[in-house]
Amino acid sequence: MAEIDFSNLKLRPGQDEVVKYRSGYLAVPAVPGAGKTFTLAHLAADLITEGYIKSGKILIVTYMNAAVANFRTRINNFLEQRGFPKNRGFEVKTLHSLAVSILKEKSDLVLINDDFTVIDQRQKWQIIAELSTKWLQENKSNWKGIISNRKAEDRWKNKFPGLVQTWISHLKMRGIDRDKALKLRQRIASSSYLAWALELLLDYSQVLHQKGWVDFDDLLINTWRLLKSDAQFCQRLREKWTYVFEDEAQDSNLVQETILKLLAGADGNLVRVGDSNQAIMGTFTAADPDVFRSFCNQASVKKESILYSGRSSQDIIDLANYLVDWTRNQHPNQGCTTALEDQLIHPVGKEDNPTTEGHQVAAKLFETEAKEIDWIVNQAADQLDKYPNQAIGILVPNRYVGEDITKKLKQAELPVEEIGKLNQEQEYTIKSLLKAIDYLAEPQREDKIIALINEVFLFKFTTEEKQVINKLFSEYTLEEVIYPIGGELSATKLPDQLFDNRELYQEFNEATDKIKEWLDASVKLPPDELVLFIAESLKFTGELLALVQGIVLQIRDQLKINPDYKLVDIMGQLSDLERSFNQIADKFNKLNGFKPQPGVITVLTAHKSKGLEWDTVFVTSVVRDKYPVTLGDKFKGELNYLVSGKRNPKASVEAQLENIVGQGGSKNPNQEAKIRVAKERLRLLYVAITRAEKNLFLTSYQKREGYYTDWYEIKPNKVFIKLKEFLAEE
Numbered sequence: 016m017a018e019i020d021f022s023n024l025k026l027r028p029g030q031d032e033v034v035k036y037r038s039g040y041l042a043v044p045a046v047p048g049a050g051k052t053f054t055l056a057h058l059a060a061d062l063i064t065e066g067y068i069k070s071g072k073i074l075i076v077t078y079m080n081a082a083v084a085n086f087r088t089r090i091n092n093f094l095e096q097r098g099f100p101k102n103r104g105f106e107v108k109t110l111h112s113l114a115v116s117i118l119k120e121k122s123d124l125v126l127i128n129d130d131f132t133v134i135d136q137r138q139k140w141q142i143i144a145e146l147s148t149k150w151l152q153e154n155k156s157n158w159k160g161i162i163s164n165r166k167a168e169d170r171w172k173n174k175f176p177g178l179v180q181t182w183i184s185h186l187k188m189r190g191i192d193r194d195k196a197l198k199l200r201q202r203i204a205s206s207s208y209l210a211w212a213l214e215l216l217l218d219y220s221q222v223l224h225q226k227g228w229v230d231f232d233d234l235l236i237n238t239w240r241l242l243k244s245d246a247q248f249c250q251r252l253r254e255k256w257t258y259v260f261e262d263e264a265q266d267s268n269l270v271q272e273t274i275l276k277l278l279a280g281a282d283g284n285l286v287r288v289g290d291s292n293q294a295i296m297g298t299f300t301a302a303d304p305d306v307f308r309s310f311c312n313q314a315s316v317k318k319e320s321i322l323y324s325g326r327s328s329q330d331i332i333d334l335a336n337y338l339v340d341w342t343r344n345q346h347p348n349q350g351c352t353t354a355l356e357d358q359l360i361h362p363v364g365k366e367d368n369p370t371t372e373g374h375q376v377a378a379k380l381f382e383t384e385a386k387e388i389d390w391i392v393n394q395a396a397d398q399l400d401k402y403p404n405q406a407i408g409i410l411v412p413n414r415y416v417g418e419d420i421t422k423k424l425k426q427a428e429l430p431v432e433e434i435g436k437l438n439q440e441q442e443y444t445i446k447s448l449l450k451a452i453d454y455l456a457e458p459q460r461e462d463k464i465i466a467l468i469n470e471v472f473l474f475k476f477t478t479e480e481k482q483v484i485n486k487l488f489s490e491y492t493l494e495e496v497i498y499p500i501g502g503e504l505s506a507t508k509l510p511d512q513l514f515d516n517r518e519l520y521q522e523f524n525e526a527t528d529k530i531k532e533w534l535d536a537s538v539k540l541p542p543d544e545l546v547l548f549i550a551e552s553l554k555f556t557g558e559l560l561a562l563v564q565g566i567v568l569q570i571r572d573q574l575k576i577n578p579d580y581k582l583v584d585i586m587g588q589l590s591d592l593e594r595s596f597n598q599i600a601d602k603f604n605k606l607n608g609f610k611p612q613p614g615v616i617t618v619l620t621a622h623k624s625k626g627l628e629w630d631t632v633f634v635t636s637v638v639r640d641k642y643p644v645t646l647g648d649k650f651k652g653e654l655n656y657l658v659s660g661k662r663n664p665k666a667s668v669e670a671q672l673e674n675i676v677g678q679g680g681s682k683n684p685n686q687e688a689k690i691r692v693a694k695e696r697l698r699l700l701y702v703a704i705t706r707a708e709k710n711l712f713l714t715s716y717q718k719r720e721g722y723y724t725d726w727y728e729i730k731p732n733k734v735f736i737k738l739k740e741f742l743a744e745e
């Protein structure tokens with residue numbers, strides 16, 4: 016990172032006011048590209064170097080692991096430039112790690128074991144999936160009547176675990192523990208969705224309690240209860256962290272906000288930075304965009320907005336601002352007009368914002384989805400040809416569309432990278448371990464050793480070259496190949512194709528030597544230590560070795576649950592194991608962060624694009640069912656194969672719960688649910704548009720191929736039409 020010249024440091028309007036902060040509660044609404052991280056890091060360095068933190072530290076709370084390293088680097092650079100030691104006077108934590116550190120100090124007060132284990136999303140899903148299947152089997156008489164089409168039973172069964180996961184998280188974040196769930200269940204008819212949700216919450220809580228596990232929701236709820244109940248402990252933490260900063264505050268919820276307010280204290284120092292127009296997590300997490308909005312408007316909170324951004328060209332800024340203006344003043348549904356805050360982006364100036372000359376901002380409508388994809392691929396190729404050093408992002412509504420586009424890009428032999436997918440080194444690491452474990456679990460299997468040798472050790476050789484390995488094992492037994500008399504197969508016994516290819520012959524011998532080492536180790540070491548031994552013998556280092564260590568921890572978790580497991584038992588759960596390994600690799604990618612590369616096309620969902628930017632951006636599939644933005648569009652939360660009145664289980668549970676324990680639920684929960692989704696999709700479009708620096712293409716279509724019909728009409732959504740009209744006028 017380039018050094019900062021403090022003598023010539025020029026802060027943008029808004030940034031200059033934020034860095035003047037010294038005490039109290041401060042809200043900082045900021046537009047995309049406003050330099051939130053830079054501003055917070057600058058402020059933190061000011062407070063540290065000027066002595067305002069006294070004997071305490073600044074606590075910076077964020078939601079992404081990658082942001083932790085980014086903040087730490089930025090603050091350290093500021094401190095170093097001023098002649099102060101690095102890593103002094105501040106701590107950066109994810110909300111998850113903050114909760115764990117607090118609970119570890121006082122776990123007895125919230126009745127959890129001080130050696131508790133935090134389960135990840137994979138483990139949580141596995142438990143919920145098993146409990147859901149069991150519940151469906153035992154309660155068929157309850158749910159069978161809600162399905163209007165008997166052929167849809169499988170679709171309902173597949174959908175149900177996801178609903179249960181959403182229900183459980185919502186109940187927990189509303190403070191429903193096991194005792195409250197038991198009491199509530201006794202008051203509710205067995206036919207209601209809320210009754211089912213409470214029953215499954217009880218089952219799930221019982222599993223976690225028996226095993227001494229907690230999930231992420233438990234961490235937050237227990238941290239909140241601990242801080243609320245122990246004033247002395249809370250005061251000690253306030254002395255430890257004299258300032259509390261929160262990044263991405265728009266993704267917070269009431270429990271998270273309460274935790275931070277308790278840590279800061281009513282008369283303490285709390286700075287919350289966020290962009291309500293980028294609140295896009297609410298429909299699938301407990302995030303509540305209204306929480307940060309409310310904080311910004313509280314009388315006791317000072318507000319300083321950062322509205323100047325140097326990311327995008329003027330044309331792109333104008334389009335984003337038009338979306339805000341149209342939503343607030345012209346949206347046909349009154350309930351959606353508050354989706355976006357009246358918070359317009361201002362350009363910094365000609366030296367900062369990209370110029371519009373030679374760049375394009377356009378909305379393209381196609382007859383079919385297939386034609387849309389073909390045009391995107393061709394246009395992306397054209398952009399790469401014209402600007403080989405620029406980065407391109409293709410933002411899709413879901414992974415299925417992403418897979419279709421990626422397939423076409425690869426067919427066109429264009430450089431493409433998929434976010435959420437493993438890189439080649441990670442794929443090789445995971446495949447190597449799985450192939451090694453698979454063989455060592457059944458070392459008598461010739462087909463498995465051939466697969467191990469060919470796919471792990473000899474992967475760089477052609478299929479034709481590797482045919483000789485199959486021939487070798489067809490002529491000699493496995494023992495004769497791996498443990499030959501004299502330590503090495505005689506040259507006279509080797510097939511000519513192997514003996515004559517010296518490189519192949521040498522690497523084959525190295526492979527058999529490694530496999531012998533592994534076979535010897537497999538009778539001495541437990542499975543987790545064996546995997547680490549294999550990784551070290553393959554000379555995995557750095558991030559790849561760290562990935563393996565994560566995999567080893569996953570195997571150890573399995574061994575804790577099943578102490579008698581051998582390799583063959585672990586391989587018996589191959590599909591779960593492989594999924595788990597892939598998730599661990601994905602966590603490492605998120606931890607390290609992602610930066611778009613020049614000359615490469617990135618394909619990812621619009622949700623995952625937040626925080627990133629590209630020279631050229633394609634926002635695809637802006638149609639009525641992918642981006643429902645008015646109440647007449649098609650909404651994902653509605654299950655049309657259920658009977659009328661039962662088609663939105665998530666909304667029904669939330670509304671019924673509010674009627675019982677809250678301020679009174681909505682009279683029309685289905686419509687309220689549609690409004691929430693529509694508002695979030697409007698914000699998602701805003702996020703997608705503001706990822707672009709120079710070129711932006713919005714695309715939509717009239718129809719696509721159906722599952723049961725050749726074609727069905729879908730049409731662009733209302734916003735696409737309005738944005739297209741705006742661009743035509745401009």
